[in-house]
Amino acid sequence: MNLNLKVWRQKNETSEGEMKSYVAKDVSPDMSFLEMLDVVNEELIMKGEDPIAFDSDCREGICGTCSMVVNGVPHGPQRGTTVCQLHMRHFKDGDSIAIEPWRAKPFPILKDLITNRQAFDRILQAGGYISVNTGNVGDANALPIAKDKADQAMDAAACIGCGACVAACKNASAMLFVSAKVGHLGFLPQGQPERDRRVWRMISQMDKEGFGNCTNTYACESVCPKRISAMFISRMNRDYAMAVAKGECNNL
């Protein structure tokens, strides 16, 4: 099939970008979305033009590197799927496809579809860890954890940090990401000693980065490739109140 692409092209962080039209010819329905772009890029390189720059790494939906907005939807129309796992069989011959980078002030565009997502790293560095000497691998089940707690911690830990939640939110809020990171440690006994400090520091850093504020719209959970639930945001809201009430905000 042939597709009409409109792709955001931007030379570097400071230049102005624009949507440019390309035709993707002879696309196989078995290709992934990124493979389709690879083919377009090969043709561009042959013609001596600058290929479309985009992020990718694992291409199997687990690393969270790929990041593009397809026809207005982060990671494209298939729910619960990263764009690297999106297959071209979801499109029809002659379709027009607009491809854009994540758009949020804390995610500056570096080139074309590539954004700088270090804001997420800084939020994690602020408190998304536990402080223990890990030593040897402990015995399995030495620390009993209730099944439902373990399940919920796992659900939160599924976050791959891609940033689609920010890209989808009409306010560019990072609450789903932060709440998943706060949540997966907050459900486990190992996460308890630093629970208050973690939520206080991570939210403070999130605010400093310039993300928008949550308006409980839940577009984030709808586009999340790992289907992380916005219930974690509610839980984080409660944790933050507890942390502030216990005076965690006096410790920085």
Place this chain on the structure above:
Amino acid sequence: MNQIKAIFLSSVGRKYIMALTGAALSAFVFVHLLGNLQLFLGAEALNKYAVLLKSNFALLWGYRLGLGAIALVHIVVALSLWVENRAARPQKYAVNTQPYTDFASKMMVCGGVAIFFFVLWHILDLTGGVLRPGLTDAKAMLGDKEVTDVYHIVIKGIGHPVAGLCYLIATCCLALHLWHGLESIFQSLGLRNKVYYMYIRWITRAAVLFLFVGMCLIPLVCMLGILK
């Protein structure tokens, strides 16, 4: 001090403020509606209720000023969040569909501002009586005392077709605001979870539906001349 800053300056803290002030305003709106539905019990019931409301000067003004302050905080904090939210995405998407974003949540600021102007007009008109001279002067006998005839003021004031239409439009704005807002209170305060969320959703929606029907009924019966 740090605690106050952590609430008033942080993203999550200001959501608590929105939720708490929103809950207080909603509580008022529901009580206000229940009180006004006494219109259907006849002139004496409503006029008696109006006398009761105004019987204690200190209580009345404490209540009015308190509610005004809550509304002011709700509005100022809402606008501060809104300004930041717009700044967080300086460049819009070329295909700006806002996926999976429901209409009610997109309308919170516009609808809220519409409600603000409506409330301003509503107070000046029916409470203050400054916009339509003579409207609020009507008197009625309650036992052997002469009191303000709120019943007929409401029927005449709200029964005017243009005024009635404004009430209907404002009711739509309010219902839409609370369609998103009431459920939102629970999320913002961290009370929504996997066990309760469906109950929260349907109970708050039922409450909004009740509010919508009740608030539409009053201007409709006044405009159509069903109550005289």
